[in-house]
Amino acid sequence: MPHTFRLYGWVLLAAAAVLLLALAPSYDPLAVDLSAQLRPPSLQHWFGTDQYGRDLFSRVLAAGPLSFAVCGFATLVALFVGGSLGAVAGYRGGWIDTLISAIVDSLTALPALLLALLIMAVLGLSATGVAVAVGLASAPSVARVLRSSVFSVREKEFVSAARLFGTSETTIFLRHVAPNCVTPIAVVAATLAAQALLIESALSFLGLGAPPPAATWGGLLADSRQFIMTAPWLGLFPGITLSACVLAINFIGDGLRERFDPGLQT
Amino acid sequence: MNSGERQYILDLKNLNISFGDRHVVRNASLRLERGEVFALVGESGSGKTLLGRSLLGLLPPAATSAAERLVLDGDDLSKAPQSRWRSVRGSKVGLIFQEPMVSLNPSLPIGTQLAEAMQLHTKLSLPEIREMACELLEKVRVPDPAAALHRFPHQFSGGLRQRIMLASVLLPRPKLLIADEPTTALDVIVQKQVLDVMVALTRELGTTVLLITHDLGLVAKYADRVAVMRHGEILESGNVDTILTAPKHEYTRNLLASVSRVFEGPHSKSNAPALLQLSNVRVSYSSTGSSFLGSRTAPIEALKGISLEIKKGETLAIVGESGSGKSSLGRAVLGLNRISSGTIRFDDLLLGPETRRGTRALGGQAQMIFQDPYSSLNPRMRALQAVCEGLLQDRSLSSAARTERGMTALQEVGLAGYESRYPHQLSGGQRQRLCIARALIVRPKLLIADEPIAALDATIQSQILDLLSDLKRAHEFTCIFISHDLAAVRRIADRVAVLCRGELVECDSTEALFENPRHDYTKQLLKARPLLLREENGDYRLV
Numbered sequence: 001m002p003h004t005f006r007l008y009g010w011v012l013l014a015a016a017a018v019l020l021l022a023l024a025p026s027y028d029p030l031a032v033d034l035s036a037q038l039r040p041p042s043l044q045h046w047f048g049t050d051q052y053g054r055d056l057f058s059r060v061l062a063a064g065p066l067s068f069a070v071c072g073f074a075t076l077v078a079l080f081v082g083g084s085l086g087a088v089a090g091y092r093g094g095w096i097d098t099l100i101s102a103i104v105d106s107l108t109a110l111p112a113l114l115l116a117l118l119i120m121a122v123l124g125l126s127a128t129g130v131a132v133a134v135g136l137a138s139a140p141s142v143a144r145v146l147r148s149s150v151f152s153v154r155e156k157e158f159v160s161a162a163r164l165f166g167t168s169e170t171t172i173f174l175r176h177v178a179p180n181c182v183t184p185i186a187v188v189a190a191t192l193a194a195q196a197l198l199i200e201s202a203l204s205f206l207g208l209g210a211p212p213p214a215a216t217w218g219g220l221l222a223d224s225r226q227f228i229m230t231a232p233w234l235g236l237f238p239g240i241t242l243s244a245c246v247l248a249i250n251f252i253g254d255g256l257r258e259r260f261d262p263g264l265q266t
Numbered sequence: 267m268n269s270g271e272r273q274y275i276l277d278l279k280n281l282n283i284s285f286g287d288r289h290v291v292r293n294a295s296l297r298l299e300r301g302e303v304f305a306l307v308g309e310s311g312s313g314k315t316l317l318g319r320s321l322l323g324l325l326p327p328a329a330t331s332a333a334e335r336l337v338l339d340g341d342d343l344s345k346a347p348q349s350r351w352r353s354v355r356g357s358k359v360g361l362i363f364q365e366p367m368v369s370l371n372p373s374l375p376i377g378t379q380l381a382e383a384m385q386l387h388t389k390l391s392l393p394e395i396r397e398m399a400c401e402l403l404e405k406v407r408v409p410d411p412a413a414a415l416h417r418f419p420h421q422f423s424g425g426l427r428q429r430i431m432l433a434s435v436l437l438p439r440p441k442l443l444i445a446d447e448p449t450t451a452l453d454v455i456v457q458k459q460v461l462d463v464m465v466a467l468t469r470e471l472g473t474t475v476l477l478i479t480h481d482l483g484l485v486a487k488y489a490d491r492v493a494v495m496r497h498g499e500i501l502e503s504g505n506v507d508t509i510l511t512a513p514k515h516e517y518t519r520n521l522l523a524s525v526s527r528v529f530e531g532p533h534s535k536s537n538a539p540a541l542l543q544l545s546n547v548r549v550s551y552s553s554t555g556s557s558f559l560g561s562r563t564a565p566i567e568a569l570k571g572i573s574l575e576i577k578k579g580e581t582l583a584i585v586g587e588s589g590s591g592k593s594s595l596g597r598a599v600l601g602l603n604r605i606s607s608g609t610i611r612f613d614d615l616l617l618g619p620e621t622r623r624g625t626r627a628l629g630g631q632a633q634m635i636f637q638d639p640y641s642s643l644n645p646r647m648r649a650l651q652a653v654c655e656g657l658l659q660d661r662s663l664s665s666a667a668r669t670e671r672g673m674t675a676l677q678e679v680g681l682a683g684y685e686s687r688y689p690h691q692l693s694g695g696q697r698q699r700l701c702i703a704r705a706l707i708v709r710p711k712l713l714i715a716d717e718p719i720a721a722l723d724a725t726i727q728s729q730i731l732d733l734l735s736d737l738k739r740a741h742e743f744t745c746i747f748i749s750h751d752l753a754a755v756r757r758i759a760d761r762v763a764v765l766c767r768g769e770l771v772e773c774d775s776t777e778a779l780f781e782n783p784r785h786d787y788t789k790q791l792l793k794a795r796p797l798l799l800r801e802e803n804g805d806y807r808l809v
Contacts, residue, residue, distance in 0.1 A: 157642035158652075160602055161701075165630050165656040165708065179646045 027055035029062035030213055038231045047237040051227065056234065059215040060241050066210060067200055067217055067245075070131045074196040075189055077135025082142025083185065089143070090150030091173055101147070104140045112137040116199050120208050127210050130203055134196045145188045149181045156180075183256075190253030194246045201242055217242045275300045275441050275474045276321065279335035283316050283498075285328055291317050291498045298442065303465060303475045305485040305506070307521070308495035309723035314478050317495070318444045321476070322359050323351030339441045357387040360435035362428070362464075364447040369431055370419040377415030380434045387438050395437075402433040405470075406463050425456035432464055436471065443468055446478045453587040454750060458794040461488055480724060482521060483753075486510055494518050524728035538577040541711060541744045542599065547572045547608035549594050568594035570768040571608065576712075581738070581745040583759035583776070585752065585791065591768040592748045596714045599746070600632050601625035613711065630656060633705035637717035639697035643689040649676065649700055650685035656708040675703040678740075679733060695726035699733065706737060714746045719754060727751075731758055752792065756780055764788045 025044055033053035041048045047056035089100035107115065112134075119133035153159070154177060162172050203209050204218030212219065217238045224235035276298040283291035291313040298304050308314040320331050321338070323346065336344040339358055343350065355361075363369040371379055380399045384390060390398075396415065403411035406429040419427055428448060435443060445464065449457040465488050468475050477489060485492050485506060493503035494515065501515040513519045549569040568591045576582050584592045597603040599610060601617060601624025610617040612632065617624045633656075636642040643652055654672040657663055663671075676685055679699040689697055698718060705713060715734065719727040731754055738745060749755050755762060756776060763773040764787065772785040783789045 156644075157636040157638065158644045161634065161636070161642060161704065162655060163602065163625050164600060164628075164633055164705075166626050166628075166659050167655075176644050180644065 021061075024057060025055075027058040029054065029058040029215055031055075038227065038234075040231070041233055048231065048233040050223065050231075050234055056220075056237060059220060060217070060238055063215040063217050063220065063238070064241075064245075066127065066214070067197060070127055070134070070200045071193055071196040073128075073131035074134035074138065074200070075193045077132055078138040078142050078192055078196070079185070079189060081136060082139035083146055085139070086143035086146030087150055087173070087178075087181075090147040091154055091169075091177065093151075097147070100143070104143045104147075107140040108144065112195065113199055113202055116203060117206075117208070120203065125208065125211060130200055130209060134199045134203070137199065138192045138196060142185070142188055142192065145184050146181060149184045150177055153177045153180045187253055187257045190249060190256055194249040194253070197242070197246055197249065273299055274337075275339055276476075277335060277337040278321070278333060281317065281320060281331065281333040281336070283313070283320060283325065283329055283331040285330075289498060290329075291320070291331075294495075294498070294500050296493060296500070296503070298474050298476060299491075300441075301469070301472050301474055302490040303468070303477060303488055305477045305479060305489035305492040306495060307479060307482060307485055307492055309480055309725065311497075312495045313498040314495050315446055318361075318446050318476060318478050321442070321444060322355050322361055323348065324355070324361075353387075356383040356440065357438050358440055359442045359444060360438070360440040362431055362435055362443065362445045362448045365451050370427060372419050375416050375418055376422075376430055376434075380415070380430075380437055383434065383438050399433070399437060402437055403430070405467055406430070406433045407459075408433070423456075424452050425460055428452065428460050429463055432460070432467070436467065436473065439471065440473065442474045442476065444476045444478065447480070448477075449484075450479075450481075454794040455587065455790055482510075482724075494521070520725055524724045538579055540575045541578045541613060542574075542576040543611040544572055544574045544595075544599070545609050545611075547595075547598060547610060548606045549591070549598050549603055550606045568768055569598065569605075572765075572768075572770050574763060574770065574773065576744060576746065578711075578744055579742060580760045581747055581758055583747045583749060583755040583762045584765060585749060585755055585762060586765035587750065587791075589767070590765040592765050593716055594768075595765070596634065596716050596746060596748050599712075600634055600714060601628060602634075630659065630708045631710055632712040632714065633708065633710040635698070635701050635705055635713065635715040635718045637720050639694050639701060639721060640689075642701050643697055645689055647689075648685065649681060649687050649689075649692070652689075652700060653703050653707055655704060659708075671707060675707045676700075678706075678737070679703040693726075694722050695730060698722065698730055702730075702733065702737065706741060706743070709741060710743055712744045712746065714748065716748045717750070718747075719751065720749070727754065734758065752780075764791065 024046060027045075031054060033049070036045070036049050036053040037051055039045055039049040039053075045055050045057065047060060049055055050059070085100050085104065089097040089104075115137035116130075116133040119136055120129060123129035123133055156176075159172060159176050162176055167175075200209065201216070201218035201221070204216040205222045206218075207222065209216045209218055220238040221235055221242075224231070224238070227234050274297045276296065278294065278296040281291055281294045282289065294313075294317055296304075296306075296317075306314045306317065316325065316329070319325050320333075321336075323343070325331055333344045336342065338354065341354070341358075343354065346354070370376065377396070377399065380403075381392065381395045384395045384398070388395075399415060400411040403414055408414050408426060408429060414422075414430075419430075422430060432448075448464065449460050452460060461484065465475070467473075477484070479485060489506050491504060492506050492509050494501045494509070494517065496517050501517055502509065502513070509518065510522065513522060547569055548567065548571055550565040550567045572591075572595060574582075584595060586592045594603060598605050599612070601621070604621075604624070605617075605619050607619050612628065615627060617627065621627065647655075650669065650672050653675050654668045657668045657671060673682075673685065676682055679702055681696060681699055681703065684692065684696065684700075689700070692700065702718075718734070719730050722730060734745070735758060747755065747759055759776045761773065762776050762779045764771050764779070764785065766787045772779065772783065772788050774784075779788065780792065783792055
């Protein structure tokens with residue numbers, strides 16, 4: 001079974017990561033040490049230090065939880081807003097569908113990052129603001145996917161059969177339609193989470209993320225620009241970490257697709 | 267090469283096909299004589315299609331096959347590489363697929379597609395090919411062949427497309443034509459036209475035909491010899507007459523029994539009161555896709571004023587081709603489709619065009635069994651859960667009482683022990699049983715069965731029909747049986763209503779309608795589908 005092999009592989013990788021973290025020299029990510037400015041990677045500072053002598057490895061790690069929290073919250077916002085819009089449009093049809101689809105389609109025409117910037121301008125600078133902005137910007141794609149899958153499940157004959165028993169529409173939606181739309185939504189959610197992580201980093205790169213001195217991956221990348229010739233590690237390590245995380249979330253999405261798509265759909 | 271081998275166009279000995287360790291064809295041997303129509307009969311999964319494909323070297327890459335002998339028109343191809351097959355395909359063996367909608371390239375005019383094989387296999391010039399193509403299109407009775415060459419597939423009907431396909435396959439004059447369920451996707455009357463043309467033309471050209479089908483009626487009508495296949499093995503083969511009158515293998519006997527119905531005689535209750543009265547019912551569909559850029563098209567009338575009465579306890583069959591409005595009729599009665607005018611009286615309930623929630627008004631007294639057992643069950647509900655669904659509306663029932671009634675219902679349809687299975691763990695026939703149990707658990711007064719057996723294999727069809735008649739006797743419901751399968755109708759119905767393009771053309775007792783059809787359309791419908799009937803002396807008669 002290749003699946004179990006792959007599973008063991010991941011478990012080993014996670015164990016190795018935990019072990020590495022336990023071995024890594026720990027620093028306060030905000031502690032300034034002017035005697036150790038712009039040091040290249042070494043045993044004491046695995047990722048080197050920045051212009052204030054702060055340990056880059058600790059800063060990259062410290063940025064993780066915030067980025068993931070923002071990205072998780074943003075995904076929830078996208079699922080909730082996009083999900084309800086898509087469900088209503090797909091299940092009710094008619095003029096409501098026409099209206100919602102028109103709005104959703106015109107929003108999809110704008111790049112998500114641009115949309116998020118616009119919403120940020122209204123909401124102001126804060127981590128919650130970023131999350132809501134990113135979530136709202138990704139909501140149209142959830143709405144589209146859910147609308148089309150609700151639309152196809154709604155036409156299935158088991159829905160007609162339930163209707164013949166006199167079951168109410170709300171019950172039909174909750175009992176028959178919603179459970180059969182979980183799979184595509186799970187797959188979209190994973191794709192969105194990866195996208196949200198990128199948008200969040202892009203926003204903090206542009207200076208619209210959590211304010212300094214708090215570390216964010218986008219912020220670290222932005223700071224590294226002026227030292228790109230003298231201290232390339234400042235940009236390299238946050239960049240690699242961000243790419244690895246986006247890749248990992250995409251892998252989860254692929255896994256979900258593989259796991260759920262063929263078996264239960266037929 | 268001696269003369270004995272010469273008379274066979276195909277000599278296949280001990281063909282084995284397997285996917286990994288799953289053997290799908292086992293030791294199959296066939297000999298096809300020149301110019302004959304040879305039928306290969308079997309249910310789905312019997313391996314008949316794979317056997318046909320192996321004669322073209324077109325097996326899926328995951329399959330491994332080996333034959334002791336595969337001699338096609340004097341060439342031994344048992345170990346032929348793909349490059350060799352390429353020269354055989356088209357020029358020596360042609361294939362007609364089941365689905366005429368997808369087997370022609372929609373973006374090329376049919377003339378180009380017809381010429382393709384000829385350009386590959388011959389050195390003829392384009393005008394010559396064109397002339398031959400025209401001639402052949404005329405033979406398959408395509409109107410205005412010269413103009414047809416410049417048209418695209420979507421401009422032809424399904425029946426015409428299948429005939430064009432036939433012309434394109436026969437154009438390089440193959441010695442052997444493999445027709446894999448060539449008419450399954452077509453309506454009965456069109457089916458007859460296509461097969462008539464195919465058999466007449468291949469006889470004229472001297473082409474041998476391997477007809478792969480599940481329909482014994484077609485075999486009896488068109489084939490010279492037949493082989494019966496099950497689970498990858500050829501059970502018996504011989505002349506059609508011999509096999510039909512004296513089948514040696516038990517499976518063949520079952521198969522025959524399941525398609526040829528003994529006429530049971532009418533059992534209608536003529537003095538029973540009416541359960542359902544339709545008067546002048548019209549249903550029309552307007553195009554609902556109304557984006558603000560798209561234009562609305564004129565509404566399509568699915569039912570053009572139907573008046574019909576169904577008595578308590580009888581089984582009324584509604585027959586007609588696809589698009590005749592039979593499903594619309596069923597859905598209108600159930601309130602799933604709104605009617606645009608007329609009235610439906612169900613017991614003492616009156617439903618009209620203004621009734622908004624007709625389905626809820628019926629309160630579960632009318633239930634339905636759907637055609638596709640794959641989409642009529644929620645894939646995330648176990649069998650017991652699915653069966654009990656109708657009982658959830660009755661809040662006075664305890665969950666234990668529900669479970670008990672569910673178990674009884676499952677037992678009744680022969681699904682005891684399957685209560686925790688998901689739909690995808692059940693076969694097509696089992697799913698349909700589950701749907702029947704689900705519909706009948708609320709003890710409806712009316713059951714509408716919309717093509718309940720169309721998606722099932724012949725022997726399973728027979729079992730489902732038996733189950734329906736048994737349950738009808740036990741629970742005394744009224745039944746509307748919507749079908750295009752006249753054999754099934756003849757077996758189960760008391761009365762038959764014939765629909766044609768949304769109009770009721772004839773309605774009579776089953777016996778009267780089959781013996782003495784009055785309307786032209788009914789006559790055409792009855793003639794189109796060869797029916798095997800068993801006479802009292804045990805012989806089979808083709809009707």
